[in-house]
Amino acid sequence: SRIMVQRIDGGEPRPLTLTPGRPDSQLWSPDSSQIAGLMRLDDAHVVQIYPAFFGGVPVQSISLGSGLGTAELVRWIGRDIYVRAQLRGTTGVTIRRISLDSPGAGTSISDAWKVEGNIRSVDIKPDGRSAIVAVASNGPEHLWTINIDGSSPRQLTNEAFFDRYPRWIGDSNRVMFQSNRGGQADLWQIDVDTRVMTPLTSGGGEEVPESSSADGRILSFQQLAKDANLWASGAAAAQITQDSLSDYT
Numbered sequence: 001s002r003i004m005v006q007r008i009d010g011g012e013p014r015p016l017t018l019t020p021g022r023p024d025s026q027l028w029s030p031d032s033s034q035i036a037g038l039m040r041l042d043d044a045h046v047v048q049i050y051p052a053f054f055g056g057v058p059v060q061s062i063s064l065g066s067g068l069g070t071a072e073l074v075r076w077i078g079r080d081i082y083v084r085a086q087l088r089g090t091t092g093v094t095i096r097r098i099s100l101d102s103p104g105a106g107t108s109i110s111d112a113w114k115v116e117g118n119i120r121s122v123d124i125k126p127d128g129r130s131a132i133v134a135v136a137s138n139g140p141e142h143l144w145t146i147n148i149d150g151s152s153p154r155q156l157t158n159e160a161f162f163d164r165y166p167r168w169i170g171d172s173n174r175v176m177f178q179s180n181r182g183g184q185a186d187l188w189q190i191d192v193d194t195r196v197m198t199p200l201t202s203g204g205g206e207e208v209p210e211s212s213s214a215d216g217r218i219l220s221f222q223q224l225a226k227d228a229n230l231w232a233s234g235a236a237a238a239q240i241t242q243d244s245l246s247d248y249t
Contacts, residue, residue, distance in 0.1 A: 003037050005053065008218075008232050008240055016050045017057055027073045027081065028052070030126075034059075036081055038073050045071045047081065047098065062103040064096075075124040082109075082124045092118040095131070112150030117142075121164055124148070126171045126214075132192070134164040134177070143177060145192050156195055163188075167209045170216025176200060176209045187221055200233070 003023050004013040021039030028035055029052070037048045037058075043066040048058040064071060069088035073081060079100045086093040095113075098106035110119065117137025124131050129148055134141040141164040143156040157163045161181040169176055169189065179188045187200040187207050200219070201207055208222040219233045230240040 003035065003050070005035070006230070006240060008238070013241070014053075014055070017055050019048055019058060021046065024071060025073045027076045029076050030078065036073055036076060038064075038071055038083070040071075043067070047073070047083075049100070060100065060103070062098055062100075063105065064098075065105045074122055075126070077124065077126065077128045080128070084122055093120070093122075095119070095122055095124075109148060113146050113153065114150065115144045115146065115153055116155070121166065123167050123175075125168050132166040132168060132175050134166055143175070143190065156190060156192060157197075165208055167211060169212045169219065170214055172216050174216070176212070176219060176221075178206075178208055187219075201237075 001023050002018060003016045003026050006013040016035065019039060021041035024038045024040050026035055026037045033052055035050045035052045037050060039046045039048055045064040045068050047062040049060040050058050067088055068085050070086045072084040074084050075082045081098050083096045083098060083106060084093050085096050094108040095110040096106035097109050115133060115135045117135040119133050120136050120141055121134045122131055131146055131148060133144050133146065135144055140160060140162045142158050143163045143166055144153055145156060146153040161179055163177055163179045166175045166177040173192045174189050175192060176187055176189045178185055182199055182202060185206040186202055187209055188197055189200055190197045206224045208224060210220045210222060212219045221231060223231060229242055232238050232240055
């Protein structure tokens with residue numbers, strides 16, 4: 001597996017320099033000049049910081065240590081990177097904050113979060129003040145918002161549907177997520193202030209939200225299939241890749 005950079009308006013995908021390990025996830029820096037790649041090497045996870053557009057060797061490496069069952073890069077804010085981590089043999093996850101200025105395995109910020117169930121997926125708002133989490137407790141996953149310091153937890157959904165993989169839309173109070181409330185795994189959005197929900201997609205197969213542009217006008221998502229491709233959604237959906245490979249963001 002490689003980490004590839006692909007322009008939305010066309011051109012050939014370009015690979016970043018291959019380093020030891022398998023890339024599990026990746027993130028753009030806030031100014032889009034760098035990409036963080038989470039590499040799994042044997043029993044360890046390492047965050048590699050790459051120049052975004054011209055390849056080259058990583059300019060920084062940060063070890064998360066060993067013993068993690070799964071890990072995923074969540075959000076890059078300023079000089080901090082947030083990581084969703086699950087220790088091997090456990091069901092819940094923790095959210096770590098690692099600093100580019102003092103590299104290390106990071107500290108858990110989710111120990112103070114009091115939500116009813118186990119955290120499955122999470123996104124941090126671009127201003128770094130709050131989080132949106134999908135929580136499961138002996139049934140469907142539901143959405144919660146909570147401040148980073150653990151204050152003001154609030155449940156947004158509680159119906160008999162799964163609501164998961166939440167992603168903030170830009171720096172707004174809107175969140176996109178996957179739900180089966182329309183009969184299949186489509187994309188929906190919710191206003192966290194009013195809790196009003198509206199569908200974003202319908203009928204295209206199982207879709208997983210990924211990210212949005214800074215202004216919230218363009219959304220990216222996966223449509224899972226045997227040969228997965230990338231799509232972007234603005235005024236109209238546009239397919240970015242179309243080949244026999246499996247492409248993920």
